């Protein structure tokens with residue numbers, strides 16, 4: 001029988017949860033191997049800035065091996081974990097060089113979530129997602145392409161379709177994407193482009209329950225020209241656009257659009273189902289693991305699952321939850337906390353940007369901020385959490401260019417399209 005390598009701790013995933021766990025283990029120099037399907041640590045909250053040309057992909061996605069270069073005890077491996085044997089304590093993962101197996105003392109799974117289409121998986125074929133760096137660059141290229149083609153076509157219907165942008169889901173991501181596409185559109189196509197934000201709930205930013213922050217975000221979006229459709233469910237999507245049922249079928253609307261961005265829901269990633277089955281852990285409707293209060297999975301005291309792949313006490317699918325859980329699991333493993341210690345989330349609040357100089361932030365039920373102050377808070381928090389001094393420096397530079405100077409590094413060609421558009425209108 002071939003010898004299988006051993007790591008005291010195996011972490012799966014290089015996102016917020018996996019990285020936080022690795023750094024915490026590094027404090028005690030505990031030997032750990034982080035296996036990730038992607039070579040980078042992706043800062044997902046800024047994906048929409050890549051999609052709208054504010055930032056370059058590498059600024060929000062440094063290689064995870066570089067990030068952990070000086071972390072004590074870290075080994076980084078690129079591969080996709082496909083199976084786990086919890087009794088033998090072995091994970092199986094696929095690499096470019098073939099299938100590998102690794103034995104562990106403890107396992108921390110942090111494989112995140114993917115888009116959910118609520119049973120309409122064919123929507124995937126006609127929509128743009130925003131989960132990976134490839135998604136963001138695809139969407140950026142699409143928006144750029146639409147601007148350029150719209151400047152060239154003489155067919156009015158075609159031009160309308162190219163300049164209609166539909167964003168489905170008015171959570172933080174949807175609001176941010178819609179706000180940024182609107183800014184881009186105003187810059188390059190003035191009144192001609194239309195951005196629609198479609199939300200099934202009767203409010204934008206549903207986590208704020210329709211309170212002042214939801215209302216402020218909705219008004220800001222409408223004032224900037226985004227058409228906000230609430231109580232609106234997408235019932236069909238095809239290559240020509242979307243069909244929307246409004247007010248539970250009281251009205252139907254069809255929007256011809258080449259670009260539909262889907263940010264309406266999440267479901268646990270593929271590996272989650274494997275882990276659930278192998279450990280006997282139940283899952284919720286979104287396929288997320290219903291983990292134990294100490295973050296362990298099923299009946300296994302040495303298998304932890306954290307972050308977006310899990311559901312615990314209604315904690316939100318946000319990066320601070322994943323990071324705090326990563327540190328909690330690592331602290332139990334490095335004996336800074338007793339086995340079985342319950343995880344309690346310290347909620348420091350949430351925020352979303354709407355457009356330049358405008359954001360909403362909620363520290364708790366009573367302390368809320370809107371407008372410029374919230375926007376400054378958003379900048380500070382995102383700079384703090386961006387990985388690496390160089391990326392922070394570049395982010396400040398790019399934000400200065402995009403928000404104060406109003407240029408978009410990712411939309412140089414669109415600027416040329418704008419010139420052609422001005423010529424078209426003049427002629």
Ligand SMILES: Cc1cc2nc3c(=O)[nH]c(=O)nc-3n(C[C@H](O)[C@H](O)[C@H](O)COP(=O)(O)OP(=O)(O)OC[C@H]3O[C@@H](n4cnc5c(N)ncnc54)[C@H](O)[C@@H]3O)c2cc1C
Pocket residue numbers: 012013014015016017018035036037038040043044045046047048079080081082110111112113130131172173269270271306307308309317318319320322351
């Ligand atoms: C567009 C967008 C905007 C967001 N904005 C915010 C925000 O403003 N504020 C906020 O708090 N949160 C925000 N979030 C949510 C936040 O990013 C997530 O809550 C957080 O990333 C969860 O961390 P995680 O470690 O659980 O998963 P992820 O960060 O998603 O990491 C999952 C990792 O697992 C790896 N992986 C997956 N499957 C396998 C496998 N089988 N084998 C090996 N590796 C695997 C992936 O490659 C990835 O490295 C946003 C998310 C998105 C998509």
